[in-house]
Amino acid sequence: MSRYPAKNGLLSIMMCLGALFMPLAFAEETSFAPNDIKAQFDHANQLYDQNKFDKAREIYEALVSQGVNDPVVLYNLGNASARMGDTGSAVFYYTRALRLAPRDRDMKENLYRLEPSINRSNSFFLLRPLGWVKNLLSLDEWSLLTSLLFVLSCAFLGLKFIHKKERLIRIFQKAAIFFSLLFLVHASFLSFRMYEELIVKTAIVMKGDTLARSGPGDQFEELYKLPAGTKVRIISKPQNAWIRIRLMDGRSAFLPLTEIRNVGFE
Amino acid sequence: MIKILCYSLILFALCPLIGQSQDINFTASVDRTTMSPGEEFAYTIRISSDSVKGLPEPKFPSFADFEILSGPNTSQSFQFINGSMSREIVYTTILRSKRTGEFTIEPALIRAGNKEMKSESIKINVTQTPSQNLPSPLKDENIPSPSTSNEDLKKQLEGNLFFRTEISNKTPYVGEPVVLSYTLYALKGLPLSSVSPTDQVPQYGSFLKEDLYTAQRLSFREVKIDDKIYQAALIKQIILVPTKSGKTTPDPLSLQIVIRAPRQQTRSSRHPFFDDPFFNDSFPDPFGRDMERVLVQSPLTEMDVQPLPAPRPEDFTGTVGDYTISSSVDRRKATMDDLITLSLSLNGTGAVEGVLEPRLPALDGFELYETKAKADKKIVANTLGGSKTFDYVLRPQKSGDLEIPGISYAIFDPKKKSYVNLKTDPIRIAIDAGTARAPLIISGPSPASSSEGELVEINADINYIKRDLRTLHMRRSPLLEAGWFLGLQALPILFVLGSFYFMRRRYVLESDVGLARRLRARGVAGRRLKAASIALSRNNSDAFYTELASALRGYFGDKLNREPHGLTIEELSIMLKDRGIEDEWIKNICDLLETADAVRYTPVSHTPEEMRNHYDQASKIIQEFSKKL
Numbered sequence: 006m007s008r009y010p011a012k013n014g015l016l017s018i019m020m021c022l023g024a025l026f027m028p029l030a031f032a033e034e035t036s037f038a039p040n041d042i043k044a045q046f047d048h049a050n051q052l053y054d055q056n057k058f059d060k061a062r063e064i065y066e067a068l069v070s071q072g073v074n075d076p077v078v079l080y081n082l083g084n085a086s087a088r089m090g091d092t093g094s095a096v097f098y099y100t101r102a103l104r105l106a107p108r109d110r111d112m113k114e115n116l117y118r119l120e121p122s123i124n125r126s127n128s129f130f131l132l133r134p135l136g137w138v139k140n141l142l143s144l145d146e147w148s149l150l151t152s153l154l155f156v157l158s159c160a161f162l163g164l165k166f167i168h169k170k171e172r173l174i175r176i177f178q179k180a181a182i183f184f185s186l187l188f189l190v191h192a193s194f195l196s197f198r199m200y201e202e203l204i205v206k207t208a209i210v211m212k213g214d215t216l217a218r219s220g221p222g223d224q225f226e227e228l229y230k231l232p233a234g235t236k237v238r239i240i241s242k243p244q245n246a247w248i249r250i251r252l253m254d255g256r257s258a259f260l261p262l263t264e265i266r267n268v269g270f271e
Numbered sequence: 272m273i274k275i276l277c278y279s280l281i282l283f284a285l286c287p288l289i290g291q292s293q294d295i296n297f298t299a300s301v302d303r304t305t306m307s308p309g310e311e312f313a314y315t316i317r318i319s320s321d322s323v324k325g326l327p328e329p330k331f332p333s334f335a336d337f338e339i340l341s342g343p344n345t346s347q348s349f350q351f352i353n354g355s356m357s358r359e360i361v362y363t364t365i366l367r368s369k370r371t372g373e374f375t376i377e378p379a380l381i382r383a384g385n386k387e388m389k390s391e392s393i394k395i396n397v398t399q400t401p402s403q404n405l406p407s408p409l410k411d412e413n414i415p416s417p418s419t420s421n422e423d424l425k426k427q428l429e430g431n432l433f434f435r436t437e438i439s440n441k442t443p444y445v446g447e448p449v450v451l452s453y454t455l456y457a458l459k460g461l462p463l464s465s466v467s468p469t470d471q472v473p474q475y476g477s478f479l480k481e482d483l484y485t486a487q488r489l490s491f492r493e494v495k496i497d498d499k500i501y502q503a504a505l506i507k508q509i510i511l512v513p514t515k516s517g518k519t520t521p522d523p524l525s526l527q528i529v530i531r532a533p534r535q536q537t538r539s540s541r542h543p544f545f546d547d548p549f550f551n552d553s554f555p556d557p558f559g560r561d562m563e564r565v566l567v568q569s570p571l572t573e574m575d576v577q578p579l580p581a582p583r584p585e586d587f588t589g590t591v592g593d594y595t596i597s598s599s600v601d602r603r604k605a606t607m608d609d610l611i612t613l614s615l616s617l618n619g620t621g622a623v624e625g626v627l628e629p630r631l632p633a634l635d636g637f638e639l640y641e642t643k644a645k646a647d648k649k650i651v652a653n654t655l656g657g658s659k660t661f662d663y664v665l666r667p668q669k670s671g672d673l674e675i676p677g678i679s680y681a682i683f684d685p686k687k688k689s690y691v692n693l694k695t696d697p698i699r700i701a702i703d704a705g706t707a708r709a710p711l712i713i714s715g716p717s718p719a720s721s722s723e724g725e726l727v728e729i730n731a732d733i734n735y736i737k738r739d740l741r742t743l744h745m746r747r748s749p750l751l752e753a754g755w756f757l758g759l760q761a762l763p764i765l766f767v768l769g770s771f772y773f774m775r776r777r778y779v780l781e782s783d784v785g786l787a788r789r790l791r792a793r794g795v796a797g798r799r800l801k802a803a804s805i806a807l808s809r810n811n812s813d814a815f816y817t818e819l820a821s822a823l824r825g826y827f828g829d830k831l832n833r834e835p836h837g838l839t840i841e842e843l844s845i846m847l848k849d850r851g852i853e854d855e856w857i858k859n860i861c862d863l864l865e866t867a868d869a870v871r872y873t874p875v876s877h878t879p880e881e882m883r884n885h886y887d888q889a890s891k892i893i894q895e896f897s898k899k900l
Contacts, residue, residue, distance in 0.1 A: 046740055053736055074747070081736040111734040118733055148750040152760060159763030163770035169777075199751060 042068060046078065053081065058088040076106035080115075087119055093211035093266075096120050096234035100209060100268050104202060107140050124236040124253055139197045147195040154191055158184035206239040208250070208265040217258035221247035228258045237265065295320045295327070298650055299379045299390035302484055302505050303492070308397055311340060311367050311490040316379050316390065319359035326360050332377035337366040337395075344487060363487050368397040417528075418566045424530070431458035431499075434506075434526060434567040439653075444577045445516050446591030447685040448622055448655040450483065453507045453524050453569050459493065459500040462531040464562060466506075473522035477515050477576075479622065481648075481655060484508040510655050512622040516578035523569040530563050584681035584690050586630055591683045592621015592656075598678060598695035606703040607670060611637075613663040615678060615695065620656035623648050628661055629680040636673040636702070637665040667702040674699050785832035789900070792829030796822045796893050800886070807882050812870060815882055819889050820867035823860065826893055830900045840864050852899060856892070863888055 049064035065082035083098035099116040106112060117125075142150065161181035165174050201207070213233040218225040221244040231237075237250035243262055250265070251257045296319045301312055314334075318326045331343065342364035349358050368374075373396050378389040414435060417428045439450040457463055466489055484505065491502040507524060579591070594617045601612040617626055624646045631639065641664040649657040667673065675698040684691045750756045780787040799822035806814035821835075824843075828835030831846055840861050847857050863885060869875055877885070 043740070047738075050736060050738055075740065077737045077740050084733060084736050087733055111737070115733045145750045148756070152756075155760065156763045159767045163763075163766045166767070166770035166774040195751075203749065203751065 042071070042073060049085075050081065053085060053088075056088075058085045061085045062089065074105070076102040076109065076112070079105070080109070080112050083112075083115065087115070091233075092119055092213070093209060093233035096124075096236075097209040097211065097266050097268065100207075100236070104268070105143055107143050120234045120236070121232040123232075124234070135194075135197070139194050139201075142194075142198075144195075144198050144202050147191065147198050151188060151191040151195045154184050154188035158188050202269065207268045208237050208239055209268060210235040210237060210260070210264055211266055212264055215260060215264045217250075217260055218247075219258065221245050221249070221259045225259065229256075231260070239265075239267070294647075295381070295383050295388065296648065297329075297379075297381055297388045297390060299376075299393065300484070300650065300653075301376070301393055301395065302486075302490065302508075304394060305396045305398065306368055306492055308368050308371055308399065310397075310492045311365055312395075313484075313486070313488075313490055314364045314366055314376065314393075315484070316343075316362040317359060318362075318381060319357060321357045326358060327381045327383050329362060330380040330382075331362075331364070332379055334364070334366055334376070336369065336372075336374040338369055340365040340367050341488070346487070365488055365490065368395070371397050371399045373397075414570045415568045418568075419563055421563050424563050424565070428461075428530075428565065431461060432456070432528070432530075432565065432567060434524070434569045436523070436569045436572045438572055438574060441572070442575045442577055443513055444591060444683065444685045445513050445579055446589065446622060446625060446683070448481075448510045448512050449574070450653050451509050451511055451521065452505060455489070455504050455506050455526065455567070456494065456496070456501045457491075457503075459502055461502075464529040464531055466504075466526055466528050468506075469525040469527050469566070471525050473524050475509075475511055475521050477519055478511040478513055478521065479625065481510040481512075481650070483510055483650060483653060508653070510650070510653075512625065512655075513574070513576040516576045518573055518575050520571050520573045523571055525566060525568045528565045528567060530565055579683050580688075580690075584692060586679045586692075587681035587683070587690060588627040588630065590617070590621070590626045590680075591685060592619055592623075592626075593684050593686060594619035594621060594626070594682055594693065596678075596680055596693040596695055598675075598698065600675070600698055600700060602700070603698075604701045604703075605667060607667045609667070611665045611667065611700065613665055613675060613698070614660055615663070615680075616658055616660045617680070617693075618658040620654050622655055623657040623659045626659040629678055631663065631678060632676050634665065634675060636667060636669045636671070637675070638668050639663060639665060667700075670702045672699060673702050788829040788832055792826050793893065793897050795829060796826035799825060800890060800893070803886060803889070807879070807886055810879060812876055812882065815886075816867040816870040819885060820864060820871065823864055823867075823889055823892065826896070827860075830896065840868075850900065856895070859888065860892055863892070 045064055045068055049061045049068075052058075052061035052064070062082060062085035065078055065085060068078050069082065079098045079102035083095045083102060086092075086094035086098060096116065096119055099112055099119070103109065103112050103116060158181050161177045161184060165177035165181060168174055168177065210231045210233060215231045215233075215235075217228045217231055219228055220226075231252075236253055237260070238253075239248055240251050240257065241249040246262050247259045248262050248265070249257060250260050297317070299314070299316045301314050303312055306312060316329050316331075318329060320326055343362040344364075346361045346363070347359070348361075373394060376393040376395060378392050380390075381388050414433045417425065417432050419425050419428070433456050435454050435456060437452040437454065440447070443449045455466065484507065486504065486506050489504040489506075491504045494501045494503045506526065511521065513519070579589075596615065596617055598613065598615050600614070602609070605611050615629060617623075626646070628642065628644065643662045643664075644659065645662070646659045647657045648655070665675075677697045678695045680693045680695075681690050682693060683689075747753075780790070799818050803815050803818035803822060806818055824835040824838055827833075827843055827847075828838050831838075831843075833842075833846075843864075844857050844861055847860070848854075866877075866885065870877065
């Protein structure tokens with residue numbers, strides 16, 4: 006081992022990475038394009054081209070209900086909904102598509118055009134650059150990247166312990182510190198993203214002029230009307246088929262459960 | 272993945288570059304423009320912005336004609352509204368006029384990016400003219416007397432210390448700004464020690480309020496009232512914009528003043544001993560017992576806000592002030608694919624932030640897409656003004672030479688006491704067909720309409736569907752919720768722990784040679800026995816017994832940390848006995864070593880069965896002593 010330390014070090018890192026990410030290769034096997042699904046998708050696109058948006062939407066929805074979770078299918082479904090005048094559904098599907106493909110400009114632009122301005126309420130000025138960075142990668146991409154940095158920092162730390170040569174130990178130690186710092190930064194962004202997608206439940210108001218009330222029932226005071234596509238955060242458990250929500254500008258109210266749809270993993 | 276890695280590495284370098292455009296308001300003002308020589312006045316520069324970026328430093332004008340008493344003193348304030356922050360820095364310089372004459376304070380400068388901004392120049396008139404003998408306002412304005420627990424002092428201060436409210440216009444129209452000034456008057460020579468506002472903050476319920484001046488340090492000027500010389504200091508100046516008609520009275524402002532009271536009032540309660548001239552007023556009381564707190568309050572001044580006269584013009588939206596109107600478009604040639612911005616700007620004096628959006632006429636051939644409003648407020652010479660711009664985003668609906676008709680906008684001018692009709696010129700725009708697609712039907716929050724939920728026809732231009740689908744990802748839970756992914760994170764930790772254990776073990780073995788030999792004794796002996804086994808298979812008696820003896824001596828040498836070459840049978844026998852090994856085992860070992868030595872040094876030969884027997888014995892000994900030693 007001590008005769009070819011550099012070679013052995015590289016080999017160790019590659020073995021570590023291989024062991025960690027090998028299952029991903031098998032995981033990818035769950036993504037496939039069976040001919041019938043691809044054919045259905047192409048058929049829906051043709052119907053969309055012929056302005057038969059309702060038929061196209063039915064097929065896209067069937068694909069999603071079969072378990073297809075592809076951002077392109079969700080985006081096309083959002084487009085078909087938008088053409089049919091269903092802004093709530095369009096915003097819902099664009100939001101879901103963007104969670105899977107956060108850097109897609111078409112999805113961002115369409116969502117920006119359709120969502121109500123209340124969704125874009127100003128965040129605290131210091132958080133804006135952080136929000137931009139956070140939205141650069143999807144949750145899974147942040148997870149993989151953070152995990153990779155964790156492996157690299159552990160690998161270099163382990164090599165520092167194994168090797169006897171002072172020069173190599175110093176190199177491995179610096180590399181371990183560098184990757185550990187990167188890991189901590191990425192882990193912070195992963196935490197933000199995880200909080201937003203897995204812990205805080207986000208929903209979209211599906212119908213226009215949805216009445217937000219001060220309590221869980223029709224007898225409570227009407228506070229304001231929400232346009233279709235309004236993004237809300239669910240802040241309590243349902244009570245009598247009503248749920249307490251918070252708007253992006255911080256105001257809270259109650260909405261009927263039937264008027265909203267959860268964007269999270271269903 | 273490389274792309275992702277690159278993103279993550281460069282994004283932190285880019286973070287500081289993510290900035291925002293900065294709108295800066297910049298004004299310079301003085302608290303008064305006319306004064307007598309030797310009088311103090313405050314020169315104030317205000318820089319405000321709705322951005323978080325640092326505000327630029329001002330370049331002050333020359334104050335050669337004045338004496339700088341203090342400053343520039345800086346105060347900074349932040350305001351958070353709906354998550355957005357605005358920031359203001361105020362630089363206050365206290366100046367004193369040196370001689371009579373008319374002086375001009377040149378504009379102050381700031382540089383924001385490539386843009387240079389100038390404030391207004393300010394004219395100061397220093398005159399030797401004796402103060403006009405003003406009538407006492409005490410009776411007419413119902414100015415409250417100072418309030419203090421010391422009755423004698425109260426009587427003395429009556430008419431000599433008062434707080435006055437001056438309103439620029441007591442009968443303004445709704446929406447017309449008025450200036451409200453609070454001034455403190457104190458008879459010259461009155462020993463004021465400190466002046467501070469009370470906790471009671473005035474409320475201006477039916478007014479919009481804009482702060483004009485707040486004294487950081489009292490700057491007195493001399494005023495003659497009823498043949499008495501007073502020192503007057505402006506405490507606060509605000510602009511109020513009435514929002515409803517009728518009689519109304521703004522809340523009064525209160526000040527707490529500490530006055531050094533004359534000794535005579537307190538001396539009567541003291542011991543006669545203290546009446547000795549030694550304890551006269553020239554010695555300040557170290558415990559502050561001759562200081563008196565006095566509360567002065569501004570009078571309640573009623574305003575009669577006038578309603579706007581009827582009948583009102585049809586296109587009047589409620590704007591009050593003296594404004595001019597102008598309109599422009601960002602392009603005169605466009606295609607049906609383009610968005611055109613029509614800007615309508617109102618400039619002048621009045622409460623600009625309250626200027627309401629004009630009602631647009633029917634725009635033939637254009638669809639109104641979005642409206643944005645931006646106010647740029649300025650305060651010049653105690654007058655509220657500035658500009659407000661409305662940007663209308665229009666989308667052409669047909670090609671040809673289209674016209675945006677003149678926009679009519681009625682305002683009420685309070686100086687003229689009448690409505691004024693402002694009108695812009697029509698604007699012509701040439702529109703090409705472009706590649707415009709057919710209009711789409713989209714419901715929901717159309718920016719052009721407030722009736723949400725209703726189907727509204729707009730040229731919503733969403734991006735087209737995608738066809739580039741290589742693989743269809745089936746739904747699965749996120750990686751962070753997958754057990755296998757979380758479980759795999761333990762592997763790097765195990766690697767680190769294993770490496771650490773390896774390092775510790777290596778360190779221990781390097782520092783304890785005996786332990787190292789003991790641990791590897793069996794392995795070394797095993798290799799030698801294997802060589803003996805090869806010699807046995809070749810029926811080479813000499814080589815077999817040489818390897819056998821070497822394996823046994825080496826093994827016990829390593830186990831007992833002794834050199835194997837110098838280890839005699841007798842010595843080995845004694846050492847094993849010392850370690851409590853049974854005699855039978857010692858005898859077997861010694862016999863076997865003697866047999867091996869005998870073959871090596873004498874012409875004795877053994878049959879293969881005997882050699883096999885000796886080999887098995889040696890193997891058994893090594894195996895057994897791995898546990899015993």
